[in-house]
Amino acid sequence: MPRDPATGARARARAELTDAIKATARQHLADAGAAALSLRAVARDLGMVSSAVYRYFPSRDELLTALIVDAYDAVGAAAEAAVAAAPEPADVVDRWRRCGAAIRSWALANPHEYALVYGSPVPGYAAPAATIAPAGRVALVFLGLLADGVAAGQVDVEDRIETSRAIRSDLARLRDEAAPGVPDAVLARGLLVWTQLFGAISFELFGHLHGVISDDDALFDLLLRRTADYLTRGPR
Amino acid sequence: MPRDPATGARARARAELTDAIKATARQHLADAGAAALSLRAVARDLGMVSSAVYRYFPSRDELLTALIVDAYDAVGAAAEAAVAAAPEPADVVDRWRRCGAAIRSWALANPHEYALVYGSPVPGYAAPAATIAPAGRVALVFLGLLADGVAAGQVDVEDRIETSRAIRSDLARLRDEAAPGVPDAVLARGLLVWTQLFGAISFELFGHLHGVISDDDALFDLLLRRTADYLTRGPR
DNA sequence: TGTACATCAGTGAACGCGCGTTCACTGATGTAC
DNA sequence: TGTACATCAGTGAACGCGCGTTCACTGATGTAC
Numbered sequence: 001m002p003r004d005p006a007t008g009a010r011a012r013a014r015a016e017l018t019d020a021i022k023a024t025a026r027q028h029l030a031d032a033g034a035a036a037l038s039l040r041a042v043a044r045d046l047g048m049v050s051s052a053v054y055r056y057f058p059s060r061d062e063l064l065t066a067l068i069v070d071a072y073d074a075v076g077a078a079a080e081a082a083v084a085a086a087p088e089p090a091d092v093v094d095r096w097r098r099c100g101a102a103i104r105s106w107a108l109a110n111p112h113e114y115a116l117v118y119g120s121p122v123p124g125y126a127a128p129a130a131t132i133a134p135a136g137r138v139a140l141v142f143l144g145l146l147a148d149g150v151a152a153g154q155v156d157v158e159d160r161i162e163t164s165r166a167i168r169s170d171l172a173r174l175r176d177e178a179a180p181g182v183p184d185a186v187l188a189r190g191l192l193v194w195t196q197l198f199g200a201i202s203f204e205l206f207g208h209l210h211g212v213i214s215d216d217d218a219l220f221d222l223l224l225r226r227t228a229d230y231l232t233r234g235p236r
Numbered sequence: 237m238p239r240d241p242a243t244g245a246r247a248r249a250r251a252e253l254t255d256a257i258k259a260t261a262r263q264h265l266a267d268a269g270a271a272a273l274s275l276r277a278v279a280r281d282l283g284m285v286s287s288a289v290y291r292y293f294p295s296r297d298e299l300l301t302a303l304i305v306d307a308y309d310a311v312g313a314a315a316e317a318a319v320a321a322a323p324e325p326a327d328v329v330d331r332w333r334r335c336g337a338a339i340r341s342w343a344l345a346n347p348h349e350y351a352l353v354y355g356s357p358v359p360g361y362a363a364p365a366a367t368i369a370p371a372g373r374v375a376l377v378f379l380g381l382l383a384d385g386v387a388a389g390q391v392d393v394e395d396r397i398e399t400s401r402a403i404r405s406d407l408a409r410l411r412d413e414a415a416p417g418v419p420d421a422v423l424a425r426g427l428l429v430w431t432q433l434f435g436a437i438s439f440e441l442f443g444h445l446h447g448v449i450s451d452d453d454a455l456f457d458l459l460l461r462r463t464a465d466y467l468t469r470g471p472r
Numbered sequence: 473t474g475t476a477c478a479t480c481a482g483t484g485a486a487c488g489c490g491c492g493t494t495c496a497c498t499g500a501t502g503t504a505c
Numbered sequence: 506t507g508t509a510c511a512t513c514a515g516t517g518a519a520c521g522c523g524c525g526t527t528c529a530c531t532g533a534t535g536t537a538c
Contacts (some may be wrong), residue, residue, distance in 0.1 A: 010501060010513075017514090035360025037272035037345035040491060051408070051494080060492065091408050094536045120355025121442055123269025132447070169281070180451055191449070191461055193434075196428065199435015199445075206357055208434075211368070213427070215402035222399050228470055235462060239519080246534060248478075253481090276524060288482045296525065 011193035018056050020046060022070060025063055029112040034122045037064060041074030052064060068127065069114040069134045076137030078106040083141055092227045098143060100197050101223050107201050118198060123144055139194070145176040146190050149232065150182050159185035189234065193227045254292050256282060258306065260352040261299055265348040270358045273300060297361055304363065308347040310341045312373030316343040319377055328385030329464040335377060336433050336460050343437050349440060354434060375430070382426050385468065388416050395421035395470035425470065427465045 024045045028037055039060050043050040057063040082102030086095045104234045107114040114124075117135070149155040159186055179187060200223050203209050204216050213219050261282045261385045263356050264273055275296050279286040292301040307347050318338030318422075343350040353371070385391040397420055407423045415423060436459050439445050 004456075008502075014514085031359070033271055033356070035269055036359055038491065039493090049516055050492085054493075055514055072322070090270035114324060117439075118442070120269070120351035120443070123267070123272055127443075134237065135444075151405060164451045164454035167449065167454045169460070170449050170451070188458060189462075190464060191455065192432065193444075195439045196432035197435070197437040198439065199431040200428075203431045207363075208354070208355070208371075213403065213406050215400045215406070217398035218403045219427065222397060222403070222424060223431075226425075226428060226471060230466075235465055236514080244535075248480085274524065275526090285483055286525080287484080290526075291481055 003190060011127075014056070017046075021053060021056055021063070022066055025067055026070075026113065029067070029116060033112070034064065034067075034116050034125075037067075039063065045161070064122065064125060065128055065130060067113070068117055068131050071110070071117045071135060072134035072187065072214075073130065074110065074113065075103060075106050075117075076134065076141065078102045079138045079141040083145060088149070090152045090154070091231055092145055092152065092154045095145045095148075095229060096228050097224045099145060100150075103138065104198065104201050104220055106202075107205060111205050114201070118202060119206070138177050142190065143174065143182075146231070147179045147182050150186060154233050155182050156184060156234040157184055159183075159189065161185045161188045163188065186233070189231055193231055195228060196223065250292070253282075257292055261303055262306075262349065263353060265303070269348070270300065270303075270352050270361075273303075273442070275299065280465065299302050299359060300308040300358065300464055301364055301366060303349070304353055304367050307346070307353045308367065308370035308373060310349065311342050311353075311360065312341060312377065315374045315377040316339045319381060325389045326384070326390070328381055328388065328390045328467060331384075332378075332467060333460045334362045334463050335381060336463070337456075339374065339433065340437050340440075343441060347441050350437070354438060355442070378430060379410065379418075380421065382467070383415045383418050384420060388389065390467050391418075392423055393419050395419075395425065397421045397424045399424065400419060421470070422467075425467055430469055432459070432463060437464055449450060 007152060021042060024042045025037060028041055028045075032038070032041075037060065039053050040055075041048040043053045043065075053063075057066065078100050079102050082098040083095050086098055088094060096209060107118075114139075121127075146155070163184075168184060170183045174187055175182055179190075182190075200220060204220070209219070257278060262272060264277060264281075268274070268277075273296065275289050275293075276286040278299075279289045289299075293302065315335050315338050318334040319331050322334055324330060343354075345421075357363075382391070386393060399420075406414045406422060408422045410423055411418055415426075418426075436456060442458070445452060445455070
């Protein structure tokens with residue numbers, strides 16, 4: 001009866017089970033890690049026979065890919081929401097801090113999905129092209145707010161960088177695609193700050209601050225304040 | 237005949253085979269990752285029967301631990317050597333750049349050992365206490381050169397930080413143990429720079445700069461210059 | 473120096489296990505006339 | 506509205522595989538007297 005196949009009972013059941021499989025697989029990530037993600041174990045948890053999962057995902061790697069895409073989308077959505085919720089859209093410092101805090105919060109709430117995409121690559125798994133666009137989503141949020149900050153005059157653009165021609169053309173491409181009007185030096189500062197953000201989150205999550213820093217929140221807050229300063233005021 | 241058991245033929249053979257097992261296991265890390273490291277596969281590669289490996293490592297996890305300890309030791313030794321080779325021991329900027337470059341070089345030359353210790357934790361494996369001291373070795377190099385830089389008056393110590401009491405006491409412990417005379421703000425800058433260093437290496441190694449930055453060397457060089465500046469001159 | 477004994481490396485078979493994937497099948501759900 | 510047919514979800518058995526770990530064993534290497 002239903003013309004649109006997406007609204008039929010069968011289609012709805014299919015969508016629901018697809019989600020249930022992903023949800024269970026996500027839980028398994030926590031127990032065993034990506035490398036040990038097992039279709040059979042997921043099926044068992046759902047009360048299905050293992051071969052039934054193949055109706056939904058043609059292979060284990062496709063399931064992994066779906067989880068990776070979901071993770072990238074989730075962290076991107078978290079950042080988008082946090083930045084969009086900023087009361088003063090023109091205040092780039094505030095938006096940056098919200099952005100960074102949202103990414104960290106998501107990572108702390110979903111440590112295994114964070115590790116899945118920002119930790120060591122899964123051995124034997126080659127990320128397919130389908131993961132590229134979702135991977136960029138969260139970075140677009142950052143580049144967008146940088147561009148806004150420059151446009152609003154909140155970012156010092158006097159800074160200069162000495163670097164290779166290759167880097168300059170990389171930065172030019174970034175500018176054309178996602179950060180109109182942002183000069184090379186500001187983009188470079190952004191890149192450095194971006195790796196710093198994920199470096200700090202990874203260190204915290206992977207235990208490298210264990211026994212060294214007891215107040216991770218405070219350290220991260222310090223990072224956000226210092227990087228905001230560095231982004232807007234430059235090195236001097 | 238030999239009184240010292242470490243010099244007997246049997247003991248030497250044992251030490252050699254222990255090393256051979258670790259070397260083969262290290263190669264396997266590259267192909268399959270830590271989670272899939274298999275005692276059987278290692279034994280096969282060495283032409284031994286799998287049960288023979290148990291004469292050398294009582295379990296798969298003990299072998300993993302040995303690899304982790306070796307990796308921490310290797311990166312620490314690389315940093316120590318690079319810093320010690322600096323012609324001007326008093327030049328903290330130069331030493332920092334050598335230190336950072338050495339860590340990155342080691343990581344690029346040994347990507348899977350880097351991932352083993354700085355990537356996502358191996359699922360189901362709990363790092364034993366024996367890994368704690370080696371893990372700190374590379375950080376001691378950094379803290380040492382910071383302390384030297386402060387003592388030599390090369391580091392701006394006017395900077396102040398606002399942070400929690402917990403962080404202040406963490407920093408005080410760091411100072412007492414490994415960085416005498418280094419004020420809180422400088423230690424905090426050091427921590428931020430430290431996470432930035434590993435964040436950049438991880439991003440590069442784990443493919444997050446792929447398609448974005450084509451000249452990783454130049455970006456890293458920029459990072460070293462900017463962080464050296466930040467370490468010594470502070471935020472302003 | 474020579475012999476009896478203890479130590480240790482390595483063997484090969486076996487244990488029980490879980491994995492990804494394929495395949496022919498049964499029923500239930502949808503579709504076309 | 507009713508019937509014949511096509512589509513699809515899920516079943517259960519089977520494939521071949523590799524894993525960690527244990528165990529009784531054989532021989533070679535070292536040690537004590």
